[in-house]
Amino acid sequence: MKKKVFLVDVIPTDTSPEKMKSRMDELENLITTYGGLTIVKKYQRKAIPDYKTYVGAGKLEEIKNQMKIEGCELLIVGNTLKPQQIFNINENLRSINAQAWDRIDLILKIFEAHAKSTEARLQIELAAIKHMGPRIFRMGMDLSRQGGGIGTRGKGETNIQIMKRHIRESEKKIIKKLEDHKKTRKLHRQSRKNKNLDTVGIVGYTNAGKTSILNKMTKKQSKPENKLFATLGTTVGKLWIQKDDFSGKEILMNDTIGFIQDLPPQLIDCFSSTLEDSIFSNILLHVVDSSDSRIKEKIGVVDDILEDIEANQERIYVFNKIDKIDNNQLQNLKKEFKHLDPVFISAENKIGLEQLKQKIIELI
Template identity: 50%
Template sequence: MIHRFSIVFSFLVHMKPWTSLNISRPYEHRNENTIFRSESDGLGILINSLSMKTIIVDIAPRNIKTEDLEARMTELESLVSTYGDTVVVKRIQKRDTPDYVTYVGTGKLDEMIAAGEELGAERIVIGNILKPAQIYHINEILRERKSKIQAWDRIDLILKIFDQHAHSPEAKLQIELASIRHMGPRIFGMGMELSRQGGGGSGAMRGLGETNTEIMKRHLRDHELKIIEKLEKYSRTRSEHRKARKRKNLKTVGIVGYTNAGKSTLMNTLTHKGVLAEDKLFATLGTSVGKMMLQRKPHTNAETWKNSQICRENGASEGAVRDSTVNEEAEIGTQSWHFNMFPVLVNDTIGFIRDLPPELIRAFSSTLEDSIEADILLHVIDASDPKVLDKIDIVDTTLSNIGATQPRIYVFNKIDHMSELAILMMWEQFAELNPLFISAVSGRGIEELKERIGEMVE
């Protein structure tokens, strides 16, 4: 039993990312309760040899809307593609209650395993967060059949994507912390399951699962505390930087939004920083800070006179006052306006996604601090997304949960993918948000966005 538990623990802790360069388009077959997708034979579809073939599956209530069903599976398929795998089987089972033991039910699991074995799949990804005993039972069934297929849930997949995109030491620590918080309850649950399975034997056998569980829990807890201590150092450093910015009266703008809404592209457009911007989920994991220059509000000759009065009150000679006034009027010229530029810092950070557990969000709290503490937020939205309303709600709810309550600008991005009529209809739908419509790629609407930011932070 100790050996079997060690196998389980090794599987959980040592899974490594795989990458690929190409994604194939699968063939779809539908029946009343199931959507089935498999590779189409003989149609010239090529799968990159570095890409692992993956089965994706989820269950949904019987009364779910078709568009919601498709959106859920499309997002799951996008996550798999972002990780670098190729989806070869795609199934949704309509049932109101998940199976207590295997989530999808033994019969449906048998079908998936058979289809996966036939197509050479190496992974099953389940589009929800599974209970510890459920993921244990699924992998135990796979091991008993000597299958090379491994089972992950949705959070396992997201964490693996995070791991691929973690480049800074802080980001890597946050991934480690999130993994511990996800795996901890799972290891405890598996230990309890092993203990129950040993219930028919001696007292010594019954205690094996519990003993291993306690050892692992203690190890994970100690490691978690060490990671938290290291992350707190990063947090203190970031806090000192924010204090220094406030002393210099530097305003900050935080870019937030659903993953793949175009946040990093907007960051590049505003700051010319050169942040990695890809058409992938979670392309940005840490925080990137850039500087944007904005124009101050212009002032008139009356304000020039006021400035000269301030000079006199401060004891300046009439000659110095006259020189100051002449210089300022020369800059104003015949337009009677004087333009100054001032810097604004812009923070780009990790995107949000539906059903991300609070404990995982808290693992990234140090990264999210800059956005929480920003003077205003740019909530970037993919205007071309058919589920735009749901994703706005997910981001706003997440921001509320992490304590981000500052003013925000709703920035509807990617309008270069939309018709003028569609843009007008969307503006009318979301008029109460006072939205701005832009294309971070073409630059349309960017100057108006800068003006709005300047009005709010100056």
């Protein structure tokens, strides 16, 4: 049975209605991907978030009462909260047997559900430790006061030390294991280089159709899903391109995690080893959903993240899903994004794939 979710998004007072809607739509998509059911959603315009509860004491009480009436067991705050804020909110919700997550908690839960490889699971565990650690320290401070006050050797103080040590040790072990995966990945890249195998990294906003493109172009059988973050690890397929002189070339294509707006830096850091395959690819395919109403914004999000991870090689903009738009929309896109020199395709219907292959071989 799906969890009933109360969703609240706190936004700056000057946020446009379009931006408000796009943020809420994405949050709802995240909840759907997780497996929850949004029962109530609310916006709150607030110039400065409340120091103690982010939403403010009065608003939190209002939310709690409505959650009780609607039978909601989970409150999602569509922002990144400080440890003290999420702790205080959860303390308040205990009386109705409900709990609260912030946006990072929700994304981590989705990552956890979709992680298949050992490396992806380790990366998620590391991200969770980095996100949850400060909260545990906050709880430990409360225990310390209960155990005899600051400066004493009460039970609470001992608990703080135990939790800190456990977190540090766990983090070190995970980082060591990830370093081993990183070394293996580097060896694989060197092996490909020695064999003169070129690589193409497939990147893009989550749910843009990257996996479908990989499948159609390489005969890979990865299962594309209509969910955010359906791909967490790196999937590799082989593309054979026939040249005009009847010679051919084998190229490796890497499908990696999809990006999202306001993706927290610690999540990008924790997935850096997975994203390395994109950083070290010869070229990048930046996949865009042609039917998306927020194309320009999402292209900007992906470009910014690629800049952050220093993936600055040549890229081909691939406008996918043209089967979902009419000819007028297609012509408008061609005109608006002419400066990107994009290739327009439908991976689902195998439209434009030969043109894309030709562009790849030209750049390679």
